[in-house]
Amino acid sequence: MRLSKKMLRDIKVNKTQFISIFLMAFLGIFAFCGVCGEYYGLEQTISDFYNDTNLADGWIYNTNIDNDYLDKINNFTEESERQFIISSVGDFKNEPDITLHFVEDNKISKFYVSEGEEFNVSDDSGVWLDKRFADAKNLKIGNNITFKINGISIEKEIKGIGYSPEYVYKASPNSITPNFEDIGFAYLSYKAFPLTVQYNTLLVKFNQSEDFKEKLDKSVNYLSFTKKEDQVSVAQFSEEMSQHKMMGDVFPIVFILVTFLTLLTTMTRIVTNQRTQIGILKAVGFKDYKIILHYLSYGFWPIFTGAILGLIAGPLIIPEMFYPSMTSRYSLPVWHPGFDISFVYVSVLMVISSLIITYIACRNISKETPASAMHPKGPNTPPTGILEKFNIWFYLSFNFRWNLRDTRTNKFRALMAIIGVMGCAALIISAFGMNDSMNELKNWEYDDINHFESKLIISNNASSEDVDSINDKVNGAKIMQSGIEIKANNLEDTASVLVSNNTDLISYTNREKNPINIEEGDVSISIKLAEKFNLKIGDKIKWHIIGSDNWVSSEIGQIHAEPVSQGLIMSPNTLKDLNLNFTPTSIVTSEKIDEDYDSIKYVTTLSEMKESWDKMTESVMMMVSVIIFFAILLAVVVLYNLGILSFTEIEREIATLKVLGFKTRDLRKLLLTQNLFFTSIGFILGIPLGLYFMILMMDAAGDSFYYVPSLTWRNILLSGIITFTISIVVNLMFSSKIKNLDMVEALKDVE
Numbered sequence: 001m002r003l004s005k006k007m008l009r010d011i012k013v014n015k016t017q018f019i020s021i022f023l024m025a026f027l028g029i030f031a032f033c034g035v036c037g038e039y040y041g042l043e044q045t046i047s048d049f050y051n052d053t054n055l056a057d058g059w060i061y062n063t064n065i066d067n068d069y070l071d072k073i074n075n076f077t078e079e080s081e082r083q084f085i086i087s088s089v090g091d092f093k094n095e096p097d098i099t100l101h102f103v104e105d106n107k108i109s110k111f112y113v114s115e116g117e118e119f120n121v122s123d124d125s126g127v128w129l130d131k132r133f134a135d136a137k138n139l140k141i142g143n144n145i146t147f148k149i150n151g152i153s154i155e156k157e158i159k160g161i162g163y164s165p166e167y168v169y170k171a172s173p174n175s176i177t178p179n180f181e182d183i184g185f186a187y188l189s190y191k192a193f194p195l196t197v198q199y200n201t202l203l204v205k206f207n208q209s210e211d212f213k214e215k216l217d218k219s220v221n222y223l224s225f226t227k228k229e230d231q232v233s234v235a236q237f238s239e240e241m242s243q244h245k246m247m248g249d250v251f252p253i254v255f256i257l258v259t260f261l262t263l264l265t266t267m268t269r270i271v272t273n274q275r276t277q278i279g280i281l282k283a284v285g286f287k288d289y290k291i292i293l294h295y296l297s298y299g300f301w302p303i304f305t306g307a308i309l310g311l312i313a314g315p316l317i318i319p320e321m322f323y324p325s326m327t328s329r330y331s332l333p334v335w336h337p338g339f340d341i342s343f344v345y346v347s348v349l350m351v352i353s354s355l356i357i358t359y360i361a362c363r364n365i366s367k368e369t370p371a372s373a374m375h376p377k378g379p380n381t382p383p384t385g386i387l388e389k390f391n392i393w394f395y396l397s398f399n400f401r402w403n404l405r406d407t408r409t410n411k412f413r414a415l416m417a418i419i420g421v422m423g424c425a426a427l428i429i430s431a432f433g434m435n436d437s438m439n440e441l442k443n444w445e446y447d448d449i450n451h452f453e454s455k456l457i458i459s460n461n462a463s464s465e466d467v468d469s470i471n472d473k474v475n476g477a478k479i480m481q482s483g484i485e486i487k488a489n490n491l492e493d494t495a496s497v498l499v500s501n502n503t504d505l506i507s508y509t510n511r512e513k514n515p516i517n518i519e520e521g522d523v524s525i526s527i528k529l530a531e532k533f534n535l536k537i538g539d540k541i542k543w544h545i546i547g548s549d550n551w552v553s554s555e556i557g558q559i560h561a562e563p564v565s566q567g568l569i570m571s572p573n574t575l576k577d578l579n580l581n582f583t584p585t586s587i588v589t590s591e592k593i594d595e596d597y598d599s600i601k602y603v604t605t606l607s608e609m610k611e612s613w614d615k616m617t618e619s620v621m622m623m624v625s626v627i628i629f630f631a632i633l634l635a636v637v638v639l640y641n642l643g644i645l646s647f648t649e650i651e652r653e654i655a656t657l658k659v660l661g662f663k664t665r666d667l668r669k670l671l672l673t674q675n676l677f678f679t680s681i682g683f684i685l686g687i688p689l690g691l692y693f694m695i696l697m698m699d700a701a702g703d704s705f706y707y708v709p710s711l712t713w714r715n716i717l718l719s720g721i722i723t724f725t726i727s728i729v730v731n732l733m734f735s736s737k738i739k740n741l742d743m744v745e746a747l748k749d750v751e
Helices: 002-013 015-053 067-074 131-136 212-219 232-273 275-283 288-327 341-366 370-374 391-395 398-409 411-449 464-474 527-533 572-577 606-616 618-649 651-659 664-699 713-732 735-739 743-750
Strands: 058-061 079-090 097-103 112-116 126-130 144-149 152-163 183-189 201-205 224-227 454-458 477-488 491-500 523-526 540-545 552-560 567-570 586-589 600-605
Touching: 002 015, 002 288, 015 112, 015 232, 015 288, 015 341, 015 618, 067 079, 067 201, 067 212, 097 144, 126 131, 131 152, 131 183, 212 224, 232 275, 232 288, 232 341, 232 411, 232 618, 232 664, 275 288, 288 341, 288 618, 398 411, 398 664, 411 606, 411 618, 411 664, 411 713, 454 464, 454 606, 464 477, 464 586, 477 527, 477 567, 491 527, 491 572, 523 527, 527 552, 600 606, 606 618, 618 664, 618 713, 651 664, 664 713
Parallel strands: 097 183, 126 152, 491 567, 523 552
Antiparallel strands: 058 201, 058 224, 079 097, 079 144, 079 201, 112 152, 126 183, 144 152, 454 586, 454 600, 477 491, 477 540, 477 586, 523 567, 540 552
16 A cells, blocks of 8 residues: 555656656557557448348359350359349439349349338339438439430339448549439349340359359350459448558557657656665565566556557547548448457557566666665766767867767667657658648649540430530540450459540640650550559550450550559540440530530539549548647657656756756757757658658558659658657747756755
């Protein structure tokens, strides 16, 4: 009980250091459990959603999947189900694109009902509608909705509203973020289709350990095959989670490392300052193990309290910060944070590590006899340095010489300061770097590449005459954008193709973002795709437009850089030389279009695309904000704790200098010089570490984006201003301590 009272009294006397230890332990566990709680929660949610709906392992696309075709594939599948998937236009003013699934049996990639009746494959009068689309159009159970399919109108009653595992993510045709006013999906019974159903999609479940693709190639012909991990929705959500997980893995390490360094320094100082008390405790009969346990409690309670609070608060607070931006892009039935046993393991490991570190700090004193422990420890006098052996030493300022000797005397404190500042600077630089990189991608895509004012999306049933007439009226340029599948070097992937004449409204760029010309007859591939397939100019690839069974072979003529869309670029004549039809999907123009055209589904502008980009990057910007906030908080805690430690350890030296006549401003300058010196070294070392963190974060963004990592002088300057401002402000906080220093109390230890 007496030792407990002593511990509480000592913690109160050194409250600033112990509050710092508590805060850093709390922030480290809070950040780790919070970010990973969001990640694990969504991972568990998506896993449960995929399992409950029995998401397909793969999708086989062909023009006609009849019974004989099905029997051949069933020989090496665990389960299969046919669907007829077709695009339709909803009977609304904006003619939204609604993908219809006419289902033979709702067992694979099942429709998840959140409102209304369960899906009934025998019901030919009902439709089960996408909830996000239904909410956007204010549609309810019992309402009728009409779909237009190639001139045929189908009117059905809404029997259910819900979600599909295949549409957790779906981008709008005119933007990279979903606008649920313009897109949707619906599930219907195969009996609801007015004509004979000709199934064009086969959903399969298969043994993941076997090479299903090899068996498929040997058994049947098909247009394309997509594995689960390559499906657009699955891949996009997985890439998003990878980026969040990377942040959760990297970010807290800095806090936890600095926490341990601060704890070790603080406990070493406390034990050293309490040598006399420890000697008295030994003399009056306290065993060594009791004394060690007593000092272990100093490190245990702040770390334990911070870890418990971080463990509780992190998963409750941080996920809620990310959900608003996530729900605007992804569609899931539920959103809730998760919990993983690793959170407890990390917290326990942190507490155990704090006990080990505290033991390292106090083990030596326990080995001393009571008599030796009662004597104050002699000053740690370092050997003469190399610089001191030369005459130049005597020409250096007192400030420089004093700080150099103090640094050599207290090496560990200096190391802690440098590592702490390095971690803070790295986090700030990586956060600003991510912000700069996303802004550069935006400027590259919507300023350097695209120069049009309006983009007119052509209706599926538009005639070529109508398209040509509209193109002439708006003084535009026709382009074709389509999904493709590529094969090269025993690898396969889906990408996109852009077919366009050399219009001034769209520029092609290289790695340095400079404009390039793609010559007539050349097929150009994006750098990221070329790197993935290990391709260079002159290599051959095979590819086909998704929905067509016409595979073609092309030689890579050029390599371009594209930040957002990875794939091929060519001219209409080059496409025709490959015996493929140039079918325009949109018209771009420098004019602002307000007029409605029958053959145009909708018009989007470049400014709307930029707004869509900003919306898509909201979660990344939230990451940036969180990192900056915690990095600045960490910098304040580290530098303030460093100032306290520095002042406490050199209190006797400061008192001696005051006795010798040094003014308060001179002594403050001594501490400021040392603080700025450590801050400078830590900041310089933090620059490459920050770049490394930034690259890790951006690489986790997946295969869709191509960026050139850049560390701008603006980033370095802004990060430096923040770091050094905090350093100077914290140093000024100690002016009153120097001015009010009790010199008698500080010097009596040397009596």
